[in-house]
Amino acid sequence: MSSAKEKLYLLISESVLNGTFRKAVFSKPMHKSADGPIRIDVRPVAVKGRLMLQLTRRIGVQERHENVDGDDGIAQMQQFAGLAFRDVHFQTSDAEWTARYSKKGNCTLTKRETTAAQSVPDTSHNKNRKYLIPDGQPCPFLIATGIMSPDGHVRAKQYAKFRQINRYVEFIRDVVDHLPGEGTISVVDFGCGKSYLTFATHYFFRNVSGRDVRITGLDRRQDVVDTCSGIVRELGLDNIRFSVGDIAEFQPAEQIHLAISLHACDTATDDALAAAVSWGTDVILAVPCCQHELASQLQKDRQPLFSDHGILHEKFSSLATDAMRANLLECAGYNTRVMEFIDMEHTAKNLLIRAVKRTNSDIVTTGRNRDQMQAFCHQLAIPPLRLQQKLEEYGLL
Ligand SMILES: C[S@@+](CC[C@H](N)C(=O)[O-])C[C@H]1O[C@@H](n2cnc3c(N)ncnc32)[C@H](O)[C@@H]1O
Incomplete structure (x- = not known):
């Protein structure tokens, strides 16, 4: 395993375990299939007072949510990063990481320091407090009616x-x-x-x-x-x-x-x-x-x-x-x-x-x-x- 891959795997497990994990986005599937996810978003959520990880799988225009515990989330994210997706965007309390896998499976990992803005995790079920249906989070009917783009952003004209x-x-x-x-x-x-x-x-x-x-x-x-x-x-x-x-x-x-x-x-x-x-x-x-x-x-x-x-x-x-x-x-x-x-x-x-x-x-x-x-x-x-x-x-x- 290359050191970049090892570093990414460690980053995933350590940040979840020490509470610094904020969000991850896995995109560009390595193997395309009609019923496989084209993107998976992961973020911490509080469920009945317990900290869990929410996995949001985008399949076509549909979206499926799954809440899993930390160990399961770590295992799944490591699998997404190594085997299923080429692009990984990973955010911790003090940095943003981007990992890219080449067709040959080589991994490059870059880090960008961020400010303390991400120091408190947003574990609410509605990230964007202003709207009950938030901008920035894929919503199937809004995508199907052309109001949102497939990545969950509201189109300017809409x-x-x-x-x-x-x-x-x-x-x-x-x-x-x-x-x-x-x-x-x-x-x-x-x-x-x-x-x-x-x-x-x-x-x-x-x-x-x-x-x-x-x-x-x-x-x-x-x-x-x-x-x-x-x-x-x-x-x-x-x-x-x-x-x-x-x-x-x-x-x-x-x-x-x-x-x-x-x-x-x-x-x-x-x-x-x-x-x-x-x-x-x-x-x-x-x-x-x-x-x-x-x-x-x-x-x-x-x-x-x-x-x-x-x-x-x-x-x-x-x-x-x-x-x-x-x-x-x-x-x-x-x-x-x-x-x-x-x-x-x-x-x-x-x-x-x-x-x-x-x-x-x-x-x-x-x-x-x-x-x-x-x-x-x-x-x-x-x-x-x-x-x-x-x-x-x-x-x-
Ligand atoms: C201006 S559109 C509003 C659509 C939607 N409710 C909205 O607010 O976006 C009005 C709709 O009411 C339907 N409509 C008007 N009179 C109706 C009636 N008597 N019975 C069934 N549909 C009617 C029209 O065909 C039209 O699609």
Whole structure:
């Protein structure tokens, strides 16, 4: 064995045993095969207070995690370095090491001193605290949808989408306590489109929150359903399916715990809200889009300050529609908040309606909400909105 190889083997074992190991990346497999890993990342992780090594194997666009104890991790890394991969990047608390194997198996090892920045190991399961789904760590659905490059870095042009996805999963995280604490969480995504956020929901429950989840993505477009079903097959995901259909006609096969409707067009949002309420869904998240219903009904002389200007008429109608939706959800038994989804720089459709089914102990203000709604509709001289009509039809108001 050459001295460089010996040195690398020693470095692996000593740094793990004395706690100075920070991370290792093994790439450029010596023998390529379709089902073998193309890269393996190793880092220390704390699991139930015990220090272990997490091995992340990238196979195609899929990623498999395995936590092993120190001795096993040392043995595996020594094997990766000597037999399986040509390039090794190894980081300790005070240095970065690069090892390269030639085709003949000769090893060169170089060392670069680093500062004390790496002196404390990052053993958290989320390295990048800022995002629940971090940049720099390969995430299969983000790679499959072109948001990340295969090495786990967000593509510059996709950063706005990446931030939106992360903002969205924060909303999901914040409602987890209102979902069943055990068993499989059942989700429907109305008007899922290209389904970045549907896949993000699946990823969040499975990989971030460690819960079982079953998701149906519904869209009336066959092409997007075909594309999304292709991604499911490519990534080998289970418990996520896509189907073609109209929101107003969808009948779930089981109790739905979380209903999402993001940027579904115009009154499709109302159909989604009404359906979710009628099933007694625990949590509803909706980001409305292109609210035209009220704009066409609102007589111009009712609100001349707005209606003399087309753009203000549109915006006023959209805001009034969402205010009425929030109120109707309150009337139908949901604690409702309207929140900023993501700042205007990235999308103009930035209001998120969050509705959480009221429990018996919650304070009920339904009477006041009904009075407010009546007064508002009277003031605008408008007939009941589609959501109101549907909720009344279902006997839910
Ligand atoms: C703007 S895209 C939004 C996609 C995705 N939810 C997102 O936020 O990225 C709206 C999607 O809703 C679908 N859609 C609109 N009305 C629908 C309806 N009534 N039934 C089913 N799908 C509908 C459209 O086909 C489209 O794919």
